[in-house]
Amino acid sequence: MFGLQILFSIFESKNMQKITISDLQKIHEYLYEIPKSYRNDMRVPAQIFVNEAMLLEVLTDKSLEQIVNVASLPGIVKAAIAMPDIHQGYGFPIGGVAATDINNGGVISPGGIGYDINCGVRLLVSNINQKEIKPHIEKLATSIFNTIPSGVGRSGKLKVNKEELDRILRFGVEEMIRLGYGIESDQEFCESNGKLIIANPDMVSEQAKKRGSDQIGTLGSGNHFLEIQYVDKIYDEKAARAFNLSEGLVTVMIHCGSRGLGHQVCTDYVKLMINNAKKWNITLPDRELICAPFISKEGQEYYHAMAAASNFAWANRHVIAHWVRNTWQKILGESSYLNLVYDVAHNIGKQETHTINGQDKELLVHRKGATRAFGPHHKEIPQNYQQVGQPVLIPGTMGTASYVLAGNKESMEISFGTSCHGAGRRMSRIKAKQSVKGNELREQLEAKGIIIRCDSQTGLSEEAPVAYKDIDNVVSVIENAKIARRVARLRPLAVIKGD
Amino acid sequence: MQKKDFELISHTADLQLRVYGITKEELFKNALIGMFQAIKPINSSCTHKNERLICKILPIEHALTITSIDQEVLLVDFLSQALTYSDMYNEAYLGVTIQKLENSSIEALLHGITIDGFEGVEIKAVTYHDLWIKQENNVWVANIVFDI
Numbered sequence: 001m002f003g004l005q006i007l008f009s010i011f012e013s014k015n016m017q018k019i020t021i022s023d024l025q026k027i028h029e030y031l032y033e034i035p036k037s038y039r040n041d042m043r044v045p046a047q048i049f050v051n052e053a054m055l056l057e058v059l060t061d062k063s064l065e066q067i068v069n070v071a072s073l074p075g076i077v078k079a080a081i082a083m084p085d086i087h088q089g090y091g092f093p094i095g096g097v098a099a100t101d102i103n104n105g106g107v108i109s110p111g112g113i114g115y116d117i118n119c120g121v122r123l124l125v126s127n128i129n130q131k132e133i134k135p136h137i138e139k140l141a142t143s144i145f146n147t148i149p150s151g152v153g154r155s156g157k158l159k160v161n162k163e164e165l166d167r168i169l170r171f172g173v174e175e176m177i178r179l180g181y182g183i184e185s186d187q188e189f190c191e192s193n194g195k196l197i198i199a200n201p202d203m204v205s206e207q208a209k210k211r212g213s214d215q216i217g218t219l220g221s222g223n224h225f226l227e228i229q230y231v232d233k234i235y236d237e238k239a240a241r242a243f244n245l246s247e248g249l250v251t252v253m254i255h256c257g258s259r260g261l262g263h264q265v266c267t268d269y270v271k272l273m274i275n276n277a278k279k280w281n282i283t284l285p286d287r288e289l290i291c292a293p294f295i296s297k298e299g300q301e302y303y304h305a306m307a308a309a310s311n312f313a314w315a316n317r318h319v320i321a322h323w324v325r326n327t328w329q330k331i332l333g334e335s336s337y338l339n340l341v342y343d344v345a346h347n348i349g350k351q352e353t354h355t356i357n358g359q360d361k362e363l364l365v366h367r368k369g370a371t372r373a374f375g376p377h378h379k380e381i382p383q384n385y386q387q388v389g390q391p392v393l394i395p396g397t398m399g400t401a402s403y404v405l406a407g408n409k410e411s412m413e414i415s416f417g418t419s420c421h422g423a424g425r426r427m428s429r430i431k432a433k434q435s436v437k438g439n440e441l442r443e444q445l446e447a448k449g450i451i452i453r454c455d456s457q458t459g460l461s462e463e464a465p466v467a468y469k470d471i472d473n474v475v476s477v478i479e480n481a482k483i484a485r486r487v488a489r490l491r492p493l494a495v496i497k498g499d
Numbered sequence: 500m501q502k503k504d505f506e507l508i509s510h511t512a513d514l515q516l517r518v519y520g521i522t523k524e525e526l527f528k529n530a531l532i533g534m535f536q537a538i539k540p541i542n543s544s545c546t547h548k549n550e551r552l553i554c555k556i557l558p559i560e561h562a563l564t565i566t567s568i569d570q571e572v573l574l575v576d577f578l579s580q581a582l583t584y585s586d587m588y589n590e591a592y593l594g595v596t597i598q599k600l601e602n603s604s605i606e607a608l609l610h611g612i613t614i615d616g617f618e619g620v621e622i623k624a625v626t627y628h629d630l631w632i633k634q635e636n637n638v639w640v641a642n643i644v645f646d647i
Contacts, residue, residue: 061511088511090628090644115624115646211586221621222647260586263623263646267579270627274572287571287627428509429620429647456618498621 019064021055024048030481033079034068041072041285048082049415049481054473057426058086063093069285070098074293075106077356077363081415083370084477085424085469089114091288094369094425097418099354102294102362107282109291110273110302112366114347115266117306118313119224119257120191121346121371121393121421122321123404124338126328129248130230133493136331137451141228141494143327145453148226148320150219150498158217158319165209168216169201172311173318181322182340188382190343191372191390192350194314196307203305204261205268212261212312217319221498223463224256226320227395228451228494229402235486239388239406243341245488252328252338253402253490254320255395257347258313265309269302294364303349303364310348317343341404342382342391346371346421354416365416373419373484375409392419392484396471398452398463398495399445403475405484419484420475423468432467433458451494463497505533514620514645515629519638523570524597526632526639527577527605531595534578534645539619540591542612557594557610566604571630573603574641578625581609589614620647 024032027047032055034046046067050058058064063086071080076098086095091111100106126133133140149156160168167175173187173194187193201209219226229251234240245251258265273290276298282291292299325338349366356363373392374381381390389407396402400423411417427435438457441464445452454460478484508515516533520526536551545554561584567573581592594610623646632641 063511090513090626090646094512111626111628115626207583207587211583221617263586264583267583267624271572271576271579274627275568287630290627425512428511429514430507430509458618462620 019059019068021059024055030477034064036071039068041283042068043073044071044076044079046071046082047079048086049477049483050084050086051473051477054084054469054477057469061088063088066091066093067096069289070096070112072285073098073100073107073109073289073291074282075100075102075104077101077361081418083418083420084474085369085420085422087425089368091286092366092368095420096368097366097370097415099363099365099416100294102351102364106294106364107291108294108299108303108349108364109289109366110266110269110306111288111290112368113266113306113349114368115263116257116347117262117265118310118345119347120313120317120344121395122254122317122343123341123391123393124252124321124324125244125341126250126252126336126338128250128332128336130250130493131248133250137228137493140327140331141451141453141496143331144226144324145496147323147327148219148496149217150221150496156215156217159214160216162209165213166201168315169204169308169311170199171195172199172314176315176318182318186318186340189340190314191345192380194311194318194343196310198304199307199311200304201308203301204265204308208261208264208268211264212259215259215261216312216316217323218259218316219256219320219498220259225495225497226324227253227402227492227496229253229490229492231488232491233489235488236406239487242385242388243391243404243487244339245341245404250493251490252324253393253395254317256317256320258309259316261312262309265305269305272298306349310345313345314343342393344371344393352416354412363416365418367418369421371419371421372417373405373407373411374417375407375411389484391487394420394471394475395422397423397465397468399448399450399492400465400471402490403471403486404488404490405475405478406487407484408482410482411484414481415483419478423471423474425467426469427467429462429467432464433461436461436464436466445495450492453494453496454498504529507537510644514622514647516643516645518641518643521638523639524600526641527574527597527600528595530574530578530641530643531581532593534582534622535591535593537619538617538622540612540614541616541618542614545612552593554593554612557612559590559611559613561609563605563607563609568603570602571632572627573605574632574643575625575627575630577605577607578643582622582625584609622647
């Protein structure tokens with residue numbers, strides 16, 4: 001029926017052998033490969049972008065076993081790819097990329113996109129510099145913290161009815177602009193213009209809609225945050241000029257996703273696919289990798305629902321940015337402004353055309369904790385960025401740097417136009433809490449001049465910098481592998497987060 | 500003799516829960532309570548003991564009837580539905596009456612409280628990764644990984 005006749009059978013992942021360094025082949029200083037011959041069910045090799053020191057750390061959790069599992073997905077092409085921020089997740093590792101050939105049995109896997117559909121990052125740049133903002137930073141941070149709801153399940157100020165929500169699911173940022181949020185030009189500076197046109201609200205369950213109806217404009221909790229930062233170093237003058245970034249300028253970074261609506265969409269379709277798996281004869285090493293042929297009814301329904309949840313996430317970040325802009329002007333005056341640099345998704349599945357062995361193929365690219373990094377002259381990036389490539393936003397951890405990169409042309413061949421998405425966890429939340437006390441961390445960060453607005457000491461300790469890899473190492477691998485290049489480094493002035 | 504009802508197990512990015520029960524009914528109940536205690540619901544009329552929220556009464560009820568393809572999927576579906584209700588209604592469920600539990604179906608009544616949020620992590624979803632249920636020395640044990 002789909003070129004695949006498969007029996008659904010599950011191997012317990014715990015039965016799988018632990019991967020050791022001897023199972024990996026070094027391709028170059030920043031790329032290692034687990035060959036297809038490593039395990040019978042691998043359809044392609046697994047490629048891991050890391051340096052040697054980082055690789056030793058990656059070997060300590062199950063992330064390499066997970067990327068090998070991804071290499072078994074029906075229709076996967078070229079390689080299952082892991083970014084340098086790789087760490088253990090569920091099903092896919094975080095920092096995982098998989099592209100499947102949709103015309104040759106390729107599947108779509110909801111778990112390979114993640115429960116927080118279109119979790120992503122938005123960066124805005126102001127017309128004020130670090131010195132000018134100093135007298136206002138405390139007030140600004142407090143005011144933004146009080147304006148933007150954050151924390152587990154926290155409802156927002158914006159309540160929408162079913163018809164309004166359906167329009168947001170269908171039109172994303174475009175609909176929010178129509179409703180008076182943000183400015184017209186914002187749309188151009190969002191990946192996919194903040195609107196996946198294949199979105200279909202009818203594919204989103206009533207429970208998902210109910211969860212989302214009061215969550216637009218909310219940050220959520222965990223690693224989601226809003227930071228006021230400043231540009232402390234420029235690496236690429238030409239790209240920085242295109243992105244309107246210059247040394248000293250203050251920026252705002254927003255990291256959040258599709259909240260309960262997206263979580264429910266993924267939950268609903270994982271369940272649907274598990275219940276229907278016998279139809280597709282699929283053999284998988286981990287149940288969380290459950291998938292459906294992209295062209296199947298269930299695959300298409302999920303794809304359209306996922307697109308709707310993605311539009312919801314873009315609308316969410318857009319409304320947060322709108323309220324930040326209002327607060328900004330109230331405190332800093334009418335002449336101050338925040339322009340959108342870019343808004344990127346890092347949990348998403350997209351139909352894209354890529355060249356494989358000289359042939360153009362229609363692929364479904366899963367990016368799970370991975371950011372699109374299209375290079376110069378790609379038709380999907382804004383006109384202003386055509387000469388330099390798209391901005392790739394890499395948030396760091398509290399108290400450390402974040403980076404703005406620019407996608408390189410080579411990324412299309414290397415990684416389906418994909419980069420890392422952050423520093424990547426190296427320590428569980430339990431261990432982080434044991435090693436760092438929230439109040440001590442707050443004091444340390446405040447001693448560095450970083451304002452913290454977070455009600456939860458636990459939330460702070462769980463997200464402590466020590467719990468993450470060194471972002472400089474992660475970005476260095478991306479740059480040396482020629483996926484993307486450094487444009488600017490951002491340092492935090494204030495961190496606003498939920499629990 | 501069963502010593503624990505549930506415990507958190509270290510996981511790099513997510514939340515892993517090991518759950519115990521003398522019976523399967525107790526296993527499902529402890530999984531539900533473990534999930535909600537892990538995210539620390541806030542309710543000013545309840546008290547805290549050993550880092551757990553203790554409520555004398557659980558006035559809110561939701562009836563559940565779920566059929567799944569096997570017992571592991573049933574456990575995920577059961578917890579997922581409770582999580583969905585929690586997010587929809589701002590509630591937490593710290594008790595359950597299980598009226599009927601078979602290998603792949605459950606009829607149950609969730610007992611809960613309204614909440615002012617959670618102090619702990621946000622559980623986005625209950626996953627099927629590293630999911631298992633087994634019986635060891637007459638105790639049912641389950642492993643569940645939550646996306647947080």
